[in-house]
Amino acid sequence: MTSPLALALALPGEGLEESVLAAFERTRGFDVRRRCLELEDLLGLAQSGQLDVALIAGTVLRWDGDVVARLQTCGVCVIALVADQSQEQRFRQWGVDAVMTIQMSAFDADEVITEVTSVVTQTRSRKDRHPHSFAHDVSSGIAGESVAQTQDPFAPPAVDKPQAKVMTVWGPTGAPGRSTTAVGVASALAQRDHRVLLIDADPYGGALALMLGRREPDIPGLASACRLAHHGRLTPTQLMGLVHHVEPGLDLMTGLLRADRWPELRPAALEQVWSLARDLWDVVVIDVGFCLEEDEELSYDSMVPRRNATTISALATADHIVAVGSMDAIGLARLVRGLDDLKQVVGREPSVVVANRGMGRSRQVAVQRQVKEILRETGHDVPAMVLPFDREACSEALHAGRSLIRVAPQSALAKNLHLLARTLVSHLGGEQGVELGDRTALGRLRRLSA
Known part of the structure; x- marks a missing residue:
C-alpha cells in the first residue's frame, strides 16, 4: 500500500x-x-x-x-x-x-x-x-484560464539559435594565469565572429574589470544580476544592461572588487544567470576562483552560504573546463593536486590543461610533451598545451586596459591563445562560424602533446 x-x-x-x-x-x-x-x-x-x-x-x-x-x-x-x-x-x-x-x-x-x-x-x-x-x-x-508565461516586452527578439556553450576557466592557488587565459580565449573567440560574454565569477575578488579598463569603483555586474534573480526580477533586458561592451563581439560582466561581498553570489541565483546568458550570447566564458573546498564546519547545514559555491556552480554548468597551471615545479604540483580535487567535485576531467608561463617557442613542443607525460603518470589523460611567458606583452595589455589579443596580436602568447580558442571551438560541434580548417585544431593539439 x-x-x-x-x-x-x-x-x-x-x-x-x-x-x-x-x-x-x-x-x-x-x-x-x-x-x-x-x-x-x-x-x-x-x-x-x-x-x-x-x-x-x-x-x-x-x-x-x-x-x-x-x-x-x-x-x-x-x-x-x-x-x-x-x-x-x-x-x-x-x-x-x-x-x-x-x-x-x-x-x-x-x-x-x-x-x-x-x-x-x-x-x-x-x-x-x-x-x-x-x-x-x-x-x-484553476477556475479560469491560465495566465500565459510573462514575456519581457523590451527583450531582444527571439531567434532560433542553439544554446551557447559555457567555458569555465579554473586553476589552483598561486596565480597561475586564470584571468589572462580567460580574457585571451574570450577575445580570440570574439574575433572569430562569436558573440562572447566574459563573466568574472571569482568569489575572492575579481580582476577582469581592471584588466579591461573598467576602473569605476562600484560598477554593476554579477552581484547585481544575482540580486535581481534572487528576487525574481531578472529579465533579458536587465541582464544585457549589466554588461559592458569592451571589444567588438566581446561583453564583460564584472565581478566582486571587494572580496567581502561574496555572500551576494547565491548559487540558486547564479543558475538563473548562467541559463539566461546561454540564451543571449553565442559563447559564455567564466573566470572562477581557485578553491574547491567546502567548509567542513558548515557542511552539516545546507542552508548556510558557502564561499566556494560560486566556483563549483560555474564548473558544474560548464560544457568545457579549461584548467590552468603555472609552468614550474610548484605550479605543476599544485595543478596535479587540483585536478584530483576537480574530478572529485565535478566528476570529470577538464577539456584541456594549460601550462602557463612556459619556455620559448623552440622548446615548446618538448615541454608540452613533458607536461602531457606528467599528467598521464598522475592519472589525467587529457590534452595539454603550454602558453609561452611574455611579460612585455602582458604588461602592455594591462597598461592599455585591453586584451593581449588586441594589443600584441603578433606575440607568441597571442598566437597560442588563438590556437587554444580554435581547439575549444572545435569542441562546439560544428557551430555556425567555425571554419573547416579549424576542425583539425584539436587533432593538432593532441599530436603536439602526444
Missing part, C-alpha cells in the same frame, strides 16, 4: 488556507503535516525529511529563489498558487515545480487537489529520470 504524501501548506493571509486544508484532509492520498506561518517552519520540516509537497502562495512570506532551491534540494515538490501575472512571473523565475492560477471568486479546492496530484506524479517521474532537474514547466488554470 502506497503511503500518503506528506504535505505542508504555506498560505498565510491568502484567505484560502481553510478551504484547501479541509479539502486535503478528506483526501486519502495526502497527509497534511503542518500549516506553516513562517519560512523557518517550512524549511525545518523539509530538512528533516518529513515533507514531500509544499503548497505555497502569495507575498506574505519572504519567498525568493534560495528558499525554493533549498526546498527542492530536500526533495520537496514546490507548487505555487498565484492570483496575478506578477506573482506568476516571479515564481516561474524561481523555478518552482508548477504554478497554478486561481481566482478567489470561483475557487474550487477539489480542482486544486486534482492538479496537485497530477503535478506531483509528473514531477516525480521526471526526477527519477533526471535526478538533478527540478524545474517543471507546468501551468494549470
